[in-house]
Amino acid sequence: MEIRWLGHSAFQIISDEGVKILIDPFISNNPACPLPVEDLDANIICITHGHSDHFGDAMEIANNTNATLIANHEISLFLGEQGFDCIGMNTGGSVSVLGITITMLDAKHSSSIDFTEEVIPGGNPGSFIITMEDGTKIFHAGDTGLFSDLENVVGKIFKPDIAMVPIGDRFTMDPFQGALASMWINPKVVIPMHYNTFPAIEQDPAIFNNFVKQLNPNIQVVIMNPLEYYKPDFEKED
Ligand code: NI
Ligand code: MN
Numbered sequence: 001m002e003i004r005w006l007g008h009s010a011f012q013i014i015s016d017e018g019v020k021i022l023i024d025p026f027i028s029n030n031p032a033c034p035l036p037v038e039d040l041d042a043n044i045i046c047i048t049h050g051h052s053d054h055f056g057d058a059m060e061i062a063n064n065t066n067a068t069l070i071a072n073h074e075i076s077l078f079l080g081e082q083g084f085d086c087i088g089m090n091t092g093g094s095v096s097v098l099g100i101t102i103t104m105l106d107a108k109h110s111s112s113i114d115f116t117e118e119v120i121p122g123g124n125p126g127s128f129i130i131t132m133e134d135g136t137k138i139f140h141a142g143d144t145g146l147f148s149d150l151e152n153v154v155g156k157i158f159k160p161d162i163a164m165v166p167i168g169d170r171f172t173m174d175p176f177q178g179a180l181a182s183m184w185i186n187p188k189v190v191i192p193m194h195y196n197t198f199p200a201i202e203q204d205p206a207i208f209n210n211f212v213k214q215l216n217p218n219i220q221v222v223i224m225n226p227l228e229y230y231k232p233d234f235e236k237e238d
Contacts, residue, residue, distance in 0.1 A: 001132055003162070007032025007226035008197040009054055011140065011164060012040070015132050019043050019098045022067070023128065023140050023164075026056030032197045032226045042067040044097050046130070048142030049111035050075055050122025053197070059084060068097050072104065074123030078113055091126065101131040105154060107144035109172070129158050136232070139163040139185060143194065146177045151184030162232060163187040166194035167208045168201030175203055179211030182219055188234045189220045 004012040007030050013021040022042040027033050029052070037057045045058050045067045055075070062069050062084055069079055069086035076088030087095050094103040109125035127142040139160035141150075154160065163185045166172035172194050173181060182190040190212060195203040209221040222230055 001134075001136060001232060003138075003191070003230045003232070005191070005193070005224040005226055005228055005230075006030070006035065006040075009048070009140070009143070009164070009166065009193045010056065011193075012042070013130065013132075013138060015100060017099060017133050019100055019133075020067075021046065021100060021130060022061065023130075024048055024054040024056060024142070025058050025061055026053045027061075028057050029053075030056070030197065035227060037061060038064060041065055044100060044102070045069050046102060046128050046140070047071040047075055048107065048127060048140065049109060049125035050078075050113035050120070051111070051143070052115040054143065055113070055115065070095065070097070070102055072111070072123040072126055074111075074121060075113065078120060078122070091124065099133045103129040103131070103158070105129060105158070106147070106149055107142040108147045109143040109145070127154075129154075129160060136161050139187065141165050141181070143172045144181075146173055146181055148184075150181045155185045160185060160187050161234070162189045162191065164191045164193045167192045167203055167205065168195035168197070169203065170200050172201075175205075175208035176211050178208055179215055182212050182221075183215040186216070187219060189222055189232060191222045191224060191230070 073088040076086035079086035111122040111125040113120040137160040167178035
């Protein structure tokens, strides 16, 4: 498996079997992502919530690639009105596509579809557990503040191997809260996201790294540059 950060909260995950999963594909208006939208390939596109910096170029990429769109019920209705097939789901549910299981969990945030002429309610914001063919679990936290289910549900029940956690402050957790969330989620690897895209969310990821090291030195912090690939090298247990 390989994970590629596209800046902000956008990630491309390429499974061992070659399935390409895009999460929150904010590309063309993303100052941290120099890649042209046409260059992105996907089989599955997951959208955590309706905000433009997460919904992003989902429709154009789905048009280009025929990827399966996955989002909450309200966003799937909106996509349906735009002529797209979308698998709608809601908190606690799972769907399986091409051998990949996607589970929607909570996020403490909002989810309006904010890029249309009139703002449309976009249901509840979510996060995703993505279970790969070999059982490796990746948690993408979406946009969120700190809340105790990150420990009680994500950490204790789902036990992800890898977590992507926002640290930008202003709209989400800051580096300290992100480190607390990492301790609660307790993954093998944590990747910070949703920072340094715009001046409002400027952060030094080294500060996040220091907090995580103090709270739980067993968690490996992987700080990525946009367009960089990360190949997990931990051994999968059980
Ligand atoms: Ni948001
Ligand atoms: Mn956001």
